[in-house]
Amino acid sequence: MDTHEAAGCAEGASRRSVLAAGALGAGALGMGALGIGALGGCAANDAGPAPAAGAAVGGHAPGDAPGRGRVLGPADAIPVGGGQVFVAEQVVVTRPAADTYHAFTAVCTHAGCLVANVSNGTINCACHGSSFDATTGGVVNPPAPAPLREVTVTVTDGQLVLA
Structure with missing residues (x-):
């Protein structure tokens, strides 16, 4: 293998x-x-090979949130205590409480893979096992060297919108 x-x-x-x-x-x-x-490495959700760390992702620098002002979908679609990875926007949104949402770049700070999922209070990268706190984006489990960068989302008319 x-x-x-x-x-x-x-x-x-x-x-x-x-x-x-x-x-x-x-x-x-x-x-x-x-x-x-x-x-490069792999990216979650069949997004294809991930770029090398520090490389532009989808025409945007790593950590940039493409599609500012773009509607991600219904806010209620994010489960309380969970989250969702938006592959096209390279954003992960978490919902630790009914009225609280956090969003971060979905590009892992280790090797540039997209994170795979949110579970048990962490945002998880399947490429090398890094995980991040779903509320702060801080590194919980290396090899990621830095936290995920926060991205601003708002809830407008029940919809999550990249700010």
């Missing part, structure tokens, strides 16, 4: 396929033809 599979990633380039493709290319030119996605 390669390291990509061992990290819990179902799809993506294996070490063997990256080495074989690199051998076919000529040095940096061969690596450029592969694209950075072939070397």
Whole structure:
């Protein structure tokens, strides 16, 4: 089993396929033809390979919340004590109490994977096991080196809206 599979990633380039493709290319030119996605980790919810840490995600810098002003959906769809990952917006919204919502970038600070889910008071990244506090975004379980950045959401007419 390669390291990509061992990290819990179902799809993506294996070490063997990256080495074989690199051998076919000529040095940096061969690596450029592969694209950075072939070397990255995995992202949750079938979002494809994650970018390298510090790389732009979906045309936005990591931690930026694309779609400001965008309606995410009904506020009541987020379960009390749980949360939801919005893959397209790269945002995770948690709801620790009936009238309290918190939102954070969904891009893990370790390797740039999108977090997978919210459970038992933590936001969880499936790539390498990092978890974050669902109320503060602080690191609960490394290897993530930094907390998730807070993103502002509002409830307007019963809808969650990125501010």
